[in-house]
Amino acid sequence: DVKVTQSSRYLVKRTGEKVFLECVQDMDHENMFWYRQDPGLGLRLIYFSYDVKMKEKGDIPEGYSVSREKKERFSLILESASTNQTSMYLCASSLYSYEQYFGPGTRLTVT
């Protein structure tokens, strides 16, 4: 059974803080993704990675960076958190061009 885990379900940070969101998958998937989900906007892709140390910008990369040092782990970094980054963050992984497997999500509040 594929498992994608995220480091926190709920997170509260202050404006200007550096925030790390961790995602780990246990199925040896090449591809990993970070999305944010906001009401009425669906899921929007922030960054994705198709191999270790490889990363590609998604549709809304501004204000975010990522790191993939090991195949199973994909980290999302908010360099200086802002209130407009309050959102639900979802990590996913996939094998080749098949379905994506999602983690449970991290609800981040920036105050």
Add this chain to the structure above:
Amino acid sequence: SQQGEEDPQALSIQEGENATMNCSYKTSINNLQWYRQNSGRGLVHLILIRSNEREKHSGRLRVTLDTSKKSSSLLITASRAADTASYFCATDASKEYGNKLVFGAGTILRVKS
């Protein structure tokens, strides 16, 4: 850019009825996928239909794809209260590496018991 657009935005039906959700997209695709999300949780993959397929079934789910109209529909038959969730279509138009999906805003389905 948002490619998949679901219709309707919200749907409320009685248990036992069928639920139909539609999705339209803008460019040519490799495949189209449907996902379900229970409140406050991650998404769960339901079904994938490739661009050369027209219809696919999985249990109580039936998906159709019309590439000439750039549209897809998801039919849930004999709905149950447990089907209450948000449903998203996602299109894969990747040309190179990875399978970047573009999600629609979703349809909120409520099944009343």
